[in-house]
Amino acid sequence: MEYYQEIRQYVGHRPLILPGAVVIIQNEFNEILLQERKPGLFGLPGGLMDIGESLEETASREVLEETGLFISDLELCQIFSGSDYYFKIDNGDEFYSVTVVYRTKTYSGTLQAKAQETLSLGFFPIDNLPEQLLASNKKFLEKCLDI
Template sequence: MPKTDYLNDPAAPRANSLVVAVAVVLRDSEGRILLIQRADNGLWALPGGAQDLGESLHDAAKREVKEETGLCVEIESIVGIYSDPNHVIAYDDGEVRQEFSICLRGSVIGGELKPSVESTQVCWFTSGELDDIEIHPSMRIRIKHGLESRQPYIG
């Protein structure tokens, strides 16, 4: 289901739902960060997605990473909570979600790197390469916070 992200856009549609989502910052031994190219909008992003009913946030994070990247991970810490009401995500079916995403930090413990129906590419990037790829501004904030060693962001 294609989507359109709006951030601080007065023409954005009004939110009609709030769904808990998770994103995961993963770094390799060289300090590179793992990103997926999303199949629904073509932008690069941290792996992640919506939490399902009956699932813990921890399990949702592990499931989403496995689905989108082929990798198995352990979750280690929280990067931040992102709930900006000026960031809404409009889907083709009429749903317009207000952002509510919890970003976590994890480490790879197994699996094989491969794209899925949700991700057309899965790649490791150095911080210097991030300026050269298309990333939504709201995702850039999470990536920046994930690369920094700091207290969890709440906003």
């Protein structure tokens, strides 16, 4: 059971602050790796921090779990937080995300959808990203890549 799920047992649906990390992975053509999370809905690989992890460790672990890739040479892009990152999901859980966005062009391994939340993976040109890109992830890309 993940940390936030344990906390939910005590606080119910009340708002939590959830730290996490996503990674903008660019290939040699400067295309961006995106993960299809639900049919037609795309986002950057990443996820929530576990107890005892650094945010860099969170980023590396989540990318490996979701894509099969090992990453290195993480460059801190920006931290996103505040009221713009408040969410209430279908089950009634509320949270404020604090998301650290990293960039890298250094990765190895074989690209493969490894996690339950990954339907497909692919590199997309910056000027031809899927229309159904998570709104928060679109902001991350706009700020970090000046697009």
